[in-house]
Amino acid sequence: MSTPFSIDRRSAMRLLASIGLAGSTRPQEILAGISRSVKDPGFDTVNGFFSNLESASYLGAAYLRIRPEEADFRHLCQALGIPRSSEGPAGKVPGGRLAESITQKHRADFRNARVLKLAGWSLSYTELRLSALVYLGDADAEAESKDS
């Protein structure tokens, strides 16, 4: 069961500050690629949702700093309705209908005002959680490469 989603203003400001500190990366590059139409060619991995993975990862890291309780791959997948792949991180989550379901969630967030405003941009809760998945996937991959 997913935890109730809410971010107070103070946490939002901390999230914004985290992004601002992430070098030259800005939310803009992430956000320009996020709102894809269902009619577009689509994507079949979580990473494919974003046009700039580095930015998504930064946003995800910042998000998890204010919501550390969500820093769990399985929990996030469950909250997003994504089947957890036994193969590992978000970049390999399969399913042709993934694009449609995530896009529908993302759009439903806007329809139902489940958004967070950052520096004038409105982000859906879905894309914040997806960003967190990207970050966790990167963290997994980095940990694996160090172990090997």
Next chain:
Amino acid sequence: MAREFAATSHRVALLESGGLQWEERSQALNEGKIIGRPYYALTQAWLRYFGGTTNHWTAYVRPLDPIDFEERPWVPQSGWPITREGLDSFYTRAAQFLKLAETPFDPTAWIDAGKRLPWEFEGDRVKSDVIQIVAPENRLLGIRLRQELEASENIDTYLYANVVEIVPDKAVKEVRHLAIATDNGNHQVTARYYVLAAGGIENPRLLLLSTSVQTEGLGNGYDLVGRYFSNHIEVQRIATFSPSTSSADPGFYLPREHANGTMRGCLALDSRSQKESKLLNARFIMNPHKGEGWMSMVKLLQGASRRRVPEGLERHIANVIADIDDVAAHAFAYVRPERFRHRPVALSACAEQIPNAESRVLLDDQERDRFDRRRVVLDWRFTDEDVASIRQSLDHLVRHCSASGLGRIRELVPNEDYSAVDFRGSYHHMGTTRMHPDARQGVVDANCRVHGISNLFVAGSSVFPTYGHANPTFTIIALAMRLSDHLRGQLQ
């Protein structure tokens, strides 16, 4: 209105305060104080020469929406005593007069072979309204109608004829004559009917100046003349829109030529959204977004390609750094043109305000014009609710654009602090002799007749009880045609 009586058996005197051209001496009669919200210099805000303010209007035309005529429980003093349907035939005549397209406000009439389409929003919660732009040769009414009026045998035009008082009988039941001041002496004009058509600031001023019998001002028995002064509240560059799909081509919304004429689209919330969220009517206009950062980046790149240091190098570098988001957006559009065919566009808002009795036109106690008449004082006010409605309308637009998969809107108000926003008014002066069937709530009745005075009428946007988001001129012309028909009926 005079033209509507051409070639009839009725004689019409058209009294124009100024001459045939802009003159500083005539415009100086507009001088006055501004004591409320900051506003433009009154000497520029409306024009005193033949053709009036059509000499400098943007020529944007659009009818008011049906909801603008309705009584809306969340908008105090809303509701017109006439319906949109009742005005439709006059809108049609106004469109013919201005030589607009046959179905000027139907979005489907402006589609070019499948290109530049109005956007599709989920649930149709956001609509695409058409604003038609009157052709230059049809919009300057003074120039356009001068020959026709000069040639008319029953219409006499008097220039530099300044009405300084409207004088009623002792019972204040009808107008006896107008007192006219010119630089060469004073005159009187008598008629069967009188139509005050001097604009939303001068209409109430003239009524308030007419105190020889009714000391509080003519038609002002309930202290309403001059009250409810309203403007459209405009916010330039309130947000930017970044498209995320090729179907979000902003072409429909940018000014363009078409076989049917010149138009631009705008976005507005539908009536359901306004009702559910208790919002005022507002529109969002798009223009190409060229932030300072991107403009400076272009200069730097041009300099680099020409191997020349551009003038103001430090300033351009500073602009790029300060506006890096804008630079990134434009650069991204270049890098992935197949996905982002169009650069971000800037959104500007234009909204109506709640009728506000404390927002008003008054007379100055001390300053007088060259005809020894008290000058005007403008106290324009609007409230936090008006601003909140603009914010919430933008929120709705943000959500609907993303929910419909069209793209992303970024609000540009720093820290969402709307108290720091430079709210501009327009030259749309409305509401100061508002229309209402009850004399205790309006200055004129549904026929634009001043309550209690049988032969005095008011034309113009001063009669508007509420304001919508549409520029007022098209409705002004429609109401003028309606009033002309009414008077023709009375004269018969």
